[in-house]
Amino acid sequence: MTNATSYADAYGAWMRDPEAWWAEEAKGITWTRQPDKIFDKSMGAFGQWFAGGMMNTCYNCLDRHVEAGRGEQAALIYDSPMAGTVKTFSYSDLLDQTAHLAGALANLGVTKGDRVVIYMPMVPEAAIAMLAVARLGAIHSVVFGGFAAAELSTRIADAKPKVIVSASCGLEPGRVVKYKPLLDAAIALSPHKPDACLILQRPQAQAPLTPGRDHDYAEAVGAAAPRACVPVLATDPLYVLYTSGTTGRPKGVVRDNGGHAVVLWNSMKMIYGLDAGDVWWTASDVGWVVGHSYIVYAPLLRGCTSVMYEGKPVGTPDAGAFWRVIAQHKVKVLFTAPTAMRAIKQIDPEGKLTREHDLSSLEALYLAGERCDPPTGIWATELLGKPVVDHWWQTETGWPITAGFRQFGLFPFKPGSGGRPCPGYDLHALDDDGNVLPSGTTGNLSLRLPLPPGCGPTLWQNDEGYRTSYLSDFPGWYRSGDAGSVDADGDVWVMGRTDDIINVAGHRLSTGSMEEVLASHKDVAECAVIGAKDELKGQTPIGLVVLKAGANRVEAEVCAELVALVRERIGPVAAFKDARVVARLPKTRSGKILRASIRRIADGENAPVPPTIEDPTALDELRAVLGG
Numbered sequence: 001m002t003n004a005t006s007y008a009d010a011y012g013a014w015m016r017d018p019e020a021w022w023a024e025e026a027k028g029i030t031w032t033r034q035p036d037k038i039f040d041k042s043m044g045a046f047g048q049w050f051a052g053g054m055m056n057t058c059y060n061c062l063d064r065h066v067e068a069g070r071g072e073q074a075a076l077i078y079d080s081p082m083a084g085t086v087k088t089f090s091y092s093d094l095l096d097q098t099a100h101l102a103g104a105l106a107n108l109g110v111t112k113g114d115r116v117v118i119y120m121p122m123v124p125e126a127a128i129a130m131l132a133v134a135r136l137g138a139i140h141s142v143v144f145g146g147f148a149a150a151e152l153s154t155r156i157a158d159a160k161p162k163v164i165v166s167a168s169c170g171l172e173p174g175r176v177v178k179y180k181p182l183l184d185a186a187i188a189l190s191p192h193k194p195d196a197c198l199i200l201q202r203p204q205a206q207a208p209l210t211p212g213r214d215h216d217y218a219e220a221v222g223a224a225a226p227r228a229c230v231p232v233l234a235t236d237p238l239y240v241l242y243t244s245g246t247t248g249r250p251k252g253v254v255r256d257n258g259g260h261a262v263v264l265w266n267s268m269k270m271i272y273g274l275d276a277g278d279v280w281w282t283a284s285d286v287g288w289v290v291g292h293s294y295i296v297y298a299p300l301l302r303g304c305t306s307v308m309y310e311g312k313p314v315g316t317p318d319a320g321a322f323w324r325v326i327a328q329h330k331v332k333v334l335f336t337a338p339t340a341m342r343a344i345k346q347i348d349p350e351g352k353l354t355r356e357h358d359l360s361s362l363e364a365l366y367l368a369g370e371r372c373d374p375p376t377g378i379w380a381t382e383l384l385g386k387p388v389v390d391h392w393w394q395t396e397t398g399w400p401i402t403a404g405f406r407q408f409g410l411f412p413f414k415p416g417s418g419g420r421p422c423p424g425y426d427l428h429a430l431d432d433d434g435n436v437l438p439s440g441t442t443g444n445l446s447l448r449l450p451l452p453p454g455c456g457p458t459l460w461q462n463d464e465g466y467r468t469s470y471l472s473d474f475p476g477w478y479r480s481g482d483a484g485s486v487d488a489d490g491d492v493w494v495m496g497r498t499d500d501i502i503n504v505a506g507h508r509l510s511t512g513s514m515e516e517v518l519a520s521h522k523d524v525a526e527c528a529v530i531g532a533k534d535e536l537k538g539q540t541p542i543g544l545v546v547l548k549a550g551a552n553r554v555e556a557e558v559c560a561e562l563v564a565l566v567r568e569r570i571g572p573v574a575a576f577k578d579a580r581v582v583a584r585l586p587k588t589r590s591g592k593i594l595r596a597s598i599r600r601i602a603d604g605e606n607a608p609v610p611p612t613i614e615d616p617t618a619l620d621e622l623r624a625v626l627g628g
């Protein structure tokens with residue numbers, strides 16, 4: 001691991017010799033065969049890291065810590081105000097349960113390279129399932145529990161899993177979300193059917209099992225012999241994680257084993273300043289990339305204790321829930337989304353509830369998932385008296401692109417900035433022709449190829465889709481899809497997406513997929529969905545629809561049907577609650593809907609009249625509907 005003492009030294013060392021830098025970092029991982037090449041540019045869309053090397057990610061997360069004599073140390077603390085449970089798993093416990101689940105999956109025919117879909121709430125078995133799949137050299141694909149059956153079905157159809165691991169239910173405030181009907185509907189909708197399903201029965205709702213297909217998780221694990229780790233190539237996939245793209249079809253971001261383990265192991269120390277034995281908490285969900293990397297893999301690779309929290313920042317039971325968890329488990333660093341801080345701030349603006357808990361263990365707060373708005377960053381810094389670090393990344397990269405680095409001492413706090421590029425990323429803002437822009441000028445934030453280890457090397461069975469989505473606009477660069485700038489100090493300012501992806505409560509969603517749902521309603525002639533500013537969630541979707549001539553419907557009824565339809569097709573996580581009927585949508589003379597103008601009006605901003613607009617009065621009509 002790097003012994004650089006400053007950010008400038010570390011970044012400079014990486015810049016001078018990237019392969020030497022990553023060869024050094026790779027020493028943190030236990031390999032069964034050393035890589036033949038640190039970087040092989042002949043492989044994949046832009047090259048692949050650690051070609052020829054063999055290892056197992058689960059071994060690096062669990063077995064090696066137990067073999068090193070740290071089996072009794074806590075690996076995972078499951079804290080669920082929803083279920084009223086706190087349970088600690090030592091590294092030995094977690095290894096034992098993982099090896100047995102790997103045995104159960106192997107008994108169902110799962111072998112190296114097979115896919116296993118995991119559709120689970122925030123229970124320890126979700127993390128155990130990910131690790132068990134990795135143990136067998138198979139490939140997991142976790143689907144967030146807030147997605148509806150149709151979204152789950154799309155992912156099943158694309159990943160073609162041999163087995164699905166699920167649970168009887170998830171727990172949301174005030175309701176038990178039954179997973180089994182959603183799973184059954186998703187399998188019925190998918191052209192691909194899994195051979196088997198393993199169902200974890202939770203006491204809050206028992207699920208009827210489908211004979212011949214479903215197996216009880218506890219029984220299957222109880223009857224299975226433990227399985228050893230299967231070594232895989234560093235370049236073999238560890239998982240596929242579907243994320244919103246610009247079309248209705250989600251993108252299956254592939255993560256490989258070797259590079260992922262190397263960068264995550266390194267990031268725990270370099271970025272977050274933690275090492276083996278330290279307690280770390282990521283308040284997110286295993287269904288998102290943040291949960292994959294920082295609830296499960298990174299802390300376990302490093303030998304830390306990871307807190308897994310099934311609850312909300314507010315209401316479970318109050319806005320002091322986060323402070324209670326920090327105090328109870330002596331959390332050193334918390335990682336969450338700014339929206340969680342905004343939720344707490346809304347209810348307890350003076351932070352009175354912090355005084356009821358001993359927060360002396362906390363050393364820093366890291367935020368990601370969306371830009372941290374300066375008022376929230378300043379509020380959290382003043383309240384906690386600890387550094388608050390915003391850092392920017394994406395499902396595609398799997399680890400931060402920009403950050404503050406506790407190993408080197410944090411940069412001066414600049415509210416609204418996402419920090420500086422991590423060693424591994426050569427980041428610039430480009431103009432639309434691909435020219436590097438001077439510092440301080442906003443453009444397309446892009447990364448010079450090759451991307452560092454850990455970044456998705458391709459999309460699942462879709463190399464061409466990867467190239468057209470990210471690499472073809474600016475040859476030699478990866479286009480992030482975010483707009484922003486790099487200032488004279490090297491600090492990066494990420495200001496928003498350049499496509500139709502929106503960020504609702506830190507959840508990445510595609511307005512295009514919501515438009516597809518609205519357009520499928522029998523009375524809708526055309527529609528547009530935009531992300532409008534929201535005090536709590538950062539953005540919230542608003543759908544504008546034009547009804548078919550002669551639809552002759554009560555507008556409020558159609559709107560209610562549209563809200564229900566998005567919830568049914570995409571899921572509650574879309575948080576789509578606002579549909580409005582308009583007489584027409586503002587368009588260019590060539591018929592393109594002016595979404596940017598609609599968004600500005602919804603945000604109450606001054607929307608200049610675009611020169612290409614067909615009829616400027618359409619904007620005035622919209623102002624009347626949106627109240628802007």
Ligand code: COA
Pocket residue numbers: 121144145146147170172173177283284285288290312313314336337339340343368369504505506507536537571572573574575
């Ligand atoms: N399973 C089923 N439903 C789920 C779900 C899950 N795993 N997760 C969320 N939902 C539902 C919620 O119950 C809610 O349903 P409702 O419309 O019936 O109220 C809906 O999806 C929207 O959820 P959410 O956007 O999370 O809103 P919320 O009002 O429940 O909570 C916050 C708001 C800010 C408290 C919450 O979003 C939060 O804690 N965010 C943290 C951000 C985060 O973890 N980001 C991940 C990336 S770092």
Ligand code: AMP
Pocket residue numbers: 243288289290367368369370371372390391392393394395396418480481482494495496497503506507508
């Ligand atoms: P996801 O793939 O779900 O992690 O979402 C990635 C997107 O979220 C990025 O492309 C950004 O648009 C946004 N994002 C994540 N973290 C930040 C951040 N710290 N600052 C600004 N935007 C962010």
